[in-house]
Amino acid sequence: MSPAISGPDAPEKAPHPRMFVGVLAFCGVVVAVMQTLVVPLLPHIPALTGATPAAASWLVTVTLLTGAVCTPVLGRVGDMYGKRRVLVAALGVLVVGSVLCAVSSQIGVLIAGRALQGAALAVVPLGISIMRDELAPARVLSSVALMSSTLGIGAAVGLPVAAMVIEHSDWHTMFWASAGLGVLDIVLVLAVVPESPLRARGRFDALGALGLSGALVCLLLATTQGGEWGWGSGRIVGLFAAAVVIGLVWGRYELRVASPMVDLRVSARPAVLFANLAALLIGFAFYANSLSTAQMVQEPKSTGYGLGASIVVGGLCLLPGGLSMVALSPVSARISARYGPKVTLALASGVLAVGYLVRFFTSHSLWLIIVGATVVASGTALAYSALPSLVMRAVPVSETGAANGLNTLMRSVGQAFCSAVVAAVLANVTFRVGGHTAPTLHAYLLVFLIAAGAALAALAVTLCIPGRPAGATGTTGVAGTVGERGPHTLVREDA
Incomplete structure (x- = not known):
């Protein structure tokens, strides 16, 4: 069925595009900060709360789980019932x-709170969908590039900010600040961001979700x-088996339901499939940089390679990378506009691999470590900016949020596997060194080689993405016109 629309042919444009985009990007940064906010705090959690190290690790794990579950579900809900409404929620x-x-x-309360923080990761794809609906075509690529890059920007900024708070203030302060930023986000969204009148028809697929x-x-x-439970343990093997069985049953159901949670036929299109595989590999390659850099420079000098840096210095090593992501998102958009997002993503994968090559040979100097980490972040910025454009070129506008x-x-x-x-x-x-066990330098070098391999795999996958589809229109290269084909009908709520 072809999507149809009644009333005017296009949604209303945002009254103040720069402020509109700035507000959504700020929301994305705040949400992304939540992903790494507690990382500097983890070693201290057992002493502060009386919890075991295994329980403390759930402060990161639960955020990942709820973010993964809620992101596609809330994206679909936004497509059907209002993107701004769901974003505010x-x-x-x-x-x-x-x-x-x-x-x-x-x-227990901390884990519950972190679970709720993780659910807000859906703000980023919802923001991208709102931009596609509301902005003039000439602004879409650059705005979407910035919004997508906020995932990396926030992760890079969150570590040093959290480290400074932990060193100089009560650790609860960073959560009060998070709450205040969240309230500010809500106020700004309600004041500046319009609700798109575009809706995907159909019934919400609760069983699919x-x-x-x-x-x-x-x-x-x-x-x-x-690693904690043992890779060969019954629990881990059972969970993997359950994931496969549930996934197969779910896939069979999604292919038969009229209004699926995820349109697998659209997702199986080479342009979408390879873009998603590239996203998994890019996520893996990017996260290795965040996980290894701060820990590496904080290793004691007795290891022979560690710099004995403080937790704040370790976090600050990633800050230049975060700033480079801000600067490079418009550059990525210009490359995508001229040569296509496929070229941008291929370039990004190559830059990521080069960044880890730099890391491999410069692990004894603080400033060279920062240079290598910044090159990796630059590749991530280009990749994260290009991925949404690739997806939007290949899916109907009624499925932007879910896709x-x-x-x-x-x-x-990809980050979870990393x-x-x-x-x-x-x-x-x-x-063994200084009476305790520490990773060897070769351990970190192996991490860099594995991450570089993931980046090169992302490059290979990117080269398999088909060229510009026939349906792509306008300067954005985004296929999203009302006349596209798709399983969902697009209507205006105010029609």
């Missing part, structure tokens, strides 16, 4: 989760807890 959940963490030192959530929880729980949610999900899955691999390498390639 997601920010409200972030505020509630932040307040829970701010008022308690009980590990439940099946997708179950498969993701099993997969990510097994991936993140494999970008799925692409964001694939980045999260976390498991990096943890396994650093925990097993060790030596």
Whole structure:
């Protein structure tokens, strides 16, 4: 069925495009900060809360799980019932989760609060969808590039900011600040961001959402807890098996339902499929930089390679990379506008691989470590800016939220696998020094080689993406006109 629209042919344009884009990007940065906010705090959680190290690790794991589950689900809900409405609700959940963490030192309450913070990751694909609906075509690519890059910008900014708060103030302060930023986001969105009148018709696929959530929880729980529970343990094997079984049943159901949670036929298009595979590999390659850099420079000098840096210095090593992501998002948009997002993504994958090559040979000098980490962040900026454009060229406008949610999900899955691999390498390639066990330099170099391999794999996958589709129109190269074909009918709520 061809999507149809009644009333005017195009949605109303945002009254103040720069402010509109700035507000949505600010929301994206705040949400992305939540992903790394507690990383500097993790070593101190057992002493601060009386929890075990295994329980403390759930402050990161649960955020990953809820973000992965909620991102595609809320993207679909936004397509059907209003993107701004769902975005505001997601920010409200972030505020509630932040307040829970701010008022308690009980590990159970902290985990619950972190779960709610993770659910707000859906803000990024929702923001991209709103931009596609509201902005003039000439502004879409650059705005979407910035919005997508906020995932990396926030992650890079979150580490040093959290480290400084932990060193100089009560650790609850960073959660109060998170709650305040969430409230500010809600106020700004309500004041500046219009609600798109475009809606996808159909009934919400509750069973599809439940099946997708179950498969993701099993997969990510097994991936993140494999090192703790044992990769050959019954629990891990059972979770992987359950993920496969649930995924197969869910896929069969989605192919038969009239209004699926995820349109697998659209997702199987080479342009979408390879873009999602590239997102998984880019997410893996990017996250290795975040996981290894701060820890590496904080290793004691007795290791022979560590610099004995403070937690703040370790976090600040990633800050130039965050700034480079801000600067490069418009550059990425210009490259995509002229040569296509496929070329941008291929270039990004190459830059990522070069960045890890620099890291491999410059692991004894602080400023060279920062240079290498910044090159990796630059490649990530180009990649994250290009991925939404690739997806939007290949899906109907009625599925923008769900499709970008799925692409964001694939980045999260890549980060989960990266976390498991990096943890396994650093925990097993060790030596005794100064009375304690520490990763060897070769462990970190192996991490860099694995991440470079993921970047090169992303390059190979990118080259398999078909060229510009016939349906792509306008200066943005985004296929999203009302006349596109798709399983959902697009209507205006105000019609």
